[in-house]
Amino acid sequence: xxxxxxxxxxxxxxxxxxxxxxxxxxxxxxxxxxxxxxxxxxxxxxxxxxxxxxxxxxxxxxxxxxxxxxxxxxxxxxxxxxxxxxxxxxxxxxxxxxxxxxxxxxxxxxxxxxxxxxxxxxxxxxxxxxxxxxxxxxxxxxxxxxxxxxxxxxxxxxxxxxxxxxxxxxxxxxxxxxxxxxxxxxxxxxxxxxxxxxxxxxxxxxxxxxxxxxxxxxxxxxxxxxxxxxxxxxxxxxxxxxxxxxxxxx
Amino acid sequence: xxxxxxxxxxxxxxxxxxxxxxxxxxxxxxxxxxxxxxxxxxxxxxxxxxxxxxxxxxxxxxxxxxxxxxxxxxxxxxxxxxxxxxxxxxxxxxxxxxxxxxxxxxxxxxxxxxxxxxxxxxxxxxxxxxxxxxxxxxxxxxxxxxxxxxxxxxxxxxxxxxxxxxxxxxxxxxxxxxxxxxxxxxxxxxxxxxxxxxxxxxxxxxxxxxxxxxxxxxxxxxxxxxxxxxxxxxxxxxxxxxxxxxxxxxxxxxxxxxxxxxxxxxxxxxxxxxxxxxxxxxxxxxxxxxxxxxxxxxxxxxxxxxxxxxxxxxxxxxxxxxxxxxxxxxxxxxxxxxxxxxxxxxxxxxxxxxxxxxxxxxxxxxxxxxxxxxxxxxxxxxxxxxxxxxxxxxxxxxxxxxxxxxxxxxxxxxxxxxxxxxxxxxx
Numbered sequence: 311x312x313x314x315x316x317x318x319x320x321x322x323x324x325x326x327x328x329x330x331x332x333x334x335x336x337x338x339x340x341x342x343x344x345x346x347x348x349x350x351x352x353x354x355x356x357x358x359x360x361x362x363x364x365x366x367x368x369x370x371x372x373x374x375x376x377x378x379x380x381x382x383x384x385x386x387x388x389x390x391x392x393x394x395x396x397x398x399x400x401x402x403x404x405x406x407x408x409x410x411x412x413x414x415x416x417x418x419x420x421x422x423x424x425x426x427x428x429x430x431x432x433x434x435x436x437x438x439x440x441x442x443x444x445x446x447x448x449x450x451x452x453x454x455x456x457x458x459x460x461x462x463x464x465x466x467x468x469x470x471x472x473x474x475x476x477x478x479x480x481x482x483x484x485x486x487x488x489x490x491x492x493x494x495x496x497x498x499x500x501x502x503x504x505x506x507x508x509x510x511x512x513x514x515x516x517x518x519x520x521x522x523x524x525x526x527x528x529x530x531x532x533x534x535x536x537x538x539x540x541x542x543x544x545x546x547x548x549x550x551x552x553x554x555x556x557x558x559x560x
Numbered sequence: 561x562x563x564x565x566x567x568x569x570x571x572x573x574x575x576x577x578x579x580x581x582x583x584x585x586x587x588x589x590x591x592x593x594x595x596x597x598x599x600x601x602x603x604x605x606x607x608x609x610x611x612x613x614x615x616x617x618x619x620x621x622x623x624x625x626x627x628x629x630x631x632x633x634x635x636x637x638x639x640x641x642x643x644x645x646x647x648x649x650x651x652x653x654x655x656x657x658x659x660x661x662x663x664x665x666x667x668x669x670x671x672x673x674x675x676x677x678x679x680x681x682x683x684x685x686x687x688x689x690x691x692x693x694x695x696x697x698x699x700x701x702x703x704x705x706x707x708x709x710x711x712x713x714x715x716x717x718x719x720x721x722x723x724x725x726x727x728x729x730x731x732x733x734x735x736x737x738x739x740x741x742x743x744x745x746x747x748x749x750x751x752x753x754x755x756x757x758x759x760x761x762x763x764x765x766x767x768x769x770x771x772x773x774x775x776x777x778x779x780x781x782x783x784x785x786x787x788x789x790x791x792x793x794x795x796x797x798x799x800x801x802x803x804x805x806x807x808x809x810x811x812x813x814x815x816x817x818x819x820x821x822x823x824x825x826x827x828x829x830x831x832x833x834x835x836x837x838x839x840x841x842x843x844x845x846x847x848x849x850x851x852x853x854x855x856x857x858x859x860x861x862x863x864x865x866x867x868x869x870x871x872x873x874x875x876x877x878x879x880x881x882x883x884x885x886x887x888x889x890x891x892x893x894x895x896x897x898x899x900x901x902x903x904x905x906x907x908x909x910x911x912x913x914x915x916x917x918x919x920x921x922x923x924x925x926x927x928x929x930x931x932x933x934x935x936x937x938x939x940x941x942x943x944x945x946x947x948x949x950x951x952x953x954x955x956x957x958x959x960x961x962x963x964x965x966x967x968x969x970x971x972x973x974x975x976x977x978x979x980x981x982x983x984x985x986x987x
Contacts, residue, residue: 358938362930386940398932402956403949408939411949416940451956468939 311336311507312357312476316368319356326352328532329368334476337504341518341543342511344529345551350511351395353529354480357509358392359385372476386412387419389475389506393465393482400452405464406434408452409471416472437470441497458485466497473501478509483517495520515547530554573666576680580694587688599873599905600815600844605787608757610729612696618642618722620753622649628751629716632966635747636715638701642722643730645699649718657711658704662733665702674704678737682765682793682821689817690791693763697733700762705742707769714745714964719762721786723754734764736774738800743773747967752786764792768800770824775963776804781974782811784839789815798824805962806833807971808843809978819848822884825855833862834955834971836978837870837902844873851884851914858888863955864895866902877909878919885914891921896928896954898947948979 312334319327326349334340344350356363357370359382370377372388380388400408413433414424425433438448441463453461462482469477479498483491498521502508510521518526518540526542527534535554536542589606590597620641629637636659639649645661652660658671665671666679684690701717719732730750738744752758768774780788788811794802808814820829835843849858864872874893895904908921928950936946952975962968 355934358934360934360938362934381943382934382937383940383942383946386938390938392938394935394938398929398935400932400936400949400953402953402959411945412939412941415942415945419940472940 311373313371314357314368315371317353317356317365317370318367319352319363319365321352321363325366326363326532327356330532330534332527332534334507334509336475336507338525339502339508339510339521339523341523341526342509342529343513343526343543343546345554346513348529349532350529351480354392354478354509354511357476357478358382358390383415384419386472386474387416391469391472391474391477393462393469393477393479395481395484397453397461397465399454401454403452405448405450405452405467409434409468412468413471433471437467440470440500441467442493443467459487459490462486463490463494466494470497470501474506476507476509477501478511480511481513482510483512483514491517492520515543518543528554573675573679577695580691583686584688584691584695587686587691590688596846596875599871600813600842605759605813608727608759610727610757610759611725612729612731616724618724620646620649620720620722625649625720625751625753628718628720628749630714630747630964630966630970632969633964634713636711636713637718638715639718639720640699640732641720642724642728643699643719643732653711657706657709658702659711659715660702662700662702662735663698665735671702674737678765678767679735680765682767682795683763683791684793684819687791687817689761689789690763693731693733693761693791697731697763700733700735702734703736703744703746705738705744707739708741709739710743714747717746717748719750719760721752721754721758723756725756727757728759730758730760730762732760732762734762736764736766738766738768738772738774740769741771742769745775745777745964747777747779747964749779750782750786750788752783755783755785758782758786759789760787761789762791764790766792766794766802768794768796768802770797771799772797773800774802776802777962777964777967778804778806778816779971779974780807780811780814780843781809784810784812784841786811787813789817791817792819794820794829796820796822796824796827796829799826800824801828801830803830803832803961805958806831806845807974808833808835808837808845809974811841811843813841814843816843816845817848818846819850820858821850822852822856822858825853827853827856829856829858830961831858831860831862832958832961834958834975835862835864835866835872836951836955836975837865837872838867838978839870840868841870842872844875846873846875846877848877849879849889851878851880851887851889854883854885854887856884856887858890860891860893861958862893863958864893864904865898865951865954866895866904867898869899869901871902872904874904874906874923875909876907876921878911878921880912880914880917880919882913885916887914887917887919889917889919893923894954895923895925896951897925898928898951945981948976948981951979952976
């Protein structure tokens with residue numbers, strides 16, 4: 311579904327990704343772990359098409375299509391979703407109105423009419439129940455004054471609404487207390503299917519107890535230095551990341 | 561200039577007018593050499609041969625101009641067509657409050673006492689454009705709200721110009737008196753319906769007595785051949801609350817001289833503005849708050865979005881007199897430039913003579929936040945719409961204090977139109 315080949319990316323002439331190779335098939339959950347500054351968030355941004363980063367080498371393919379010339383909004387229309395570590399506040403635009411715009415833009419891109427208001431309301435109700443989101447919350451301005459946990463839950467709510475093929479969750483566990491983490495994780499698990507894929511970007515193993523990955527990759531200095539099954543996450547939790555430095559020094 | 565034929569020597573304010581003419585003749589039009597006019601030139605306007613006293617006005621049908629009214633709600637309406645009162649389009653009242661015409665107030669004996677006390681009392685006696693208006697204005701809105709009263713509905717003041725002259729100078733003069741504990745909501749709009757040149761030089765005097773509440777909304781969305789110089793003077797007494805919102809979305813040149821004089825204690829003065837310009841439009845916001853007495857507050861919040869080759873000015877002057885202790889004066893001016901050719905000159909001007917005051921000011925000039933843009937795009941919202949949403953969010957703080965919901969909806973629609981987007985919902 312998502313094929314990343316020898317991906318190099320830089321910002322302000324500073325190379326951050328130095329040759330990433332990763333293949334993600336439908337139905338799989340991949341976790342990408344690594345110390346701060348290893349390039350995890352950059353990888354997430356580059357997959358979603360952030361133009362702040364320049365892809366200098368390599369390619370990203372979604373269902374066989376090269377994404378090189380594809381804008382972030384078109385990637386979204388094709389089924390890429392990024393849950394942000396720091397979602398942006400949009401005063402004056404309610405969560406509901408924002409989702410209406412996002413969904414209808416995506417439908418427009420696929421040559422469909424706007425979703426009828428009734429269907430939209432039904433969809434919003436269903437998905438907000440999935441994430442135990444209060445109705446009042448939906449009429450608040452997007453992310454404005456939201457707590458860290460509310461922001462993250464809202465990100466997953468958006469994911470539920472947009473039903474992406476590939477969802478990248480960037481540090482979705484940070485800033486969540488254990489109850490919120492459970493709700494968010496259970497939401498993600500319910501959205502998981504054999505037709506979509508999830509990439510979890512995380513610093514800690516905690517989230518992976520709730521969303522169990524099929525593969526774990528360790529990112530360091532812009533490269534995947536180790537891949538394995540879910541047990542690798544436990545090993546990392548125990549050993550920390552210091553061993554990486556020694557290993558790369560060798 | 562031959563005014564004699566058009567000036568009524570028997571008129572009760574004849575002396576005031578003659579003095580203003582004399583004063584104006586000495587001063588002439590302001591030039592860019594004056595600090596207050598450094599960034600706004602009236603040269604191109606002065607080259608136009610404006611008619612000052614229009615002949616016949618053109619008739620307007622309500623259905624043709626309905627969209628310029630806040631027609632979703634019931635309002636009082638004081639409507640002028642080419643500077644002349646249109647009784648056909650207006651809805652005035654004398655039922656407990658006076659919502660009518662300046663020409664009537666200036667000539668009818670029953671208003672004489674009020675006119676003597678208030679007319680031309682707060683308007684500048686040495687600012688030349690105000691003098692010009694004082695000298696030649698013949699018509700405008702007269703609003704008198706007695707003690708403890710509030711009109712049943714908001715008041716709209718509309719000025720239409722139809723192009724009955726090749727170029728027309730309009731000089732409306734409004735007088736608004738809100739007595740103790742009274743309240744009023746006013747929406748004002750100047751709308752040209754012609755491609756002929758229109759210059760409006762308006763003067764509004766507002767008197768807010770003790771505990772009075774005034775909400776004044778100015779909609780400036782005129783066409784590319786219409787210019788506006790708005791001179792508004794506000795006198796506030798103890799515990800009064802006056803808010804002026806200025807929405808500047810269109811017009812060739814707009815100059816807003818908004819002046820607050822706090823003649824009492826525990827006064828709150830609020831000025832808010834949203835400016836969204838494109839093409840070669842120019843807007844100059846000059847605000848003045850004079851804190852004359854202790855324990856008062858002023859709040860200024862102006863947001864500007866400048867595209868194409870548009871230019872903007874914000875000059876916010878705050879004077880705190882020596883005895884005006886415990887003053888809280890806040891001023892904020894944030895701007896986004898969305899084109900390399902657009903520019904903004906922003907300047908706080910603080911003259912503080914008291915020592916126990918809180919004054920803060922901040923101005924920013926920036927571009928749209930790229931990370932925020934990416935966030936919206938990553939949700940499938942195209943760049944153009946994403947930019948519009950961010951600009952809307954940027955201006956939102958100012959909109960949140962608009963107290964007439966239908967007006968707010970209207971402003972939102974104007975913003976969406978100005979930003980060239982249809983977001984699929986009313987902003």
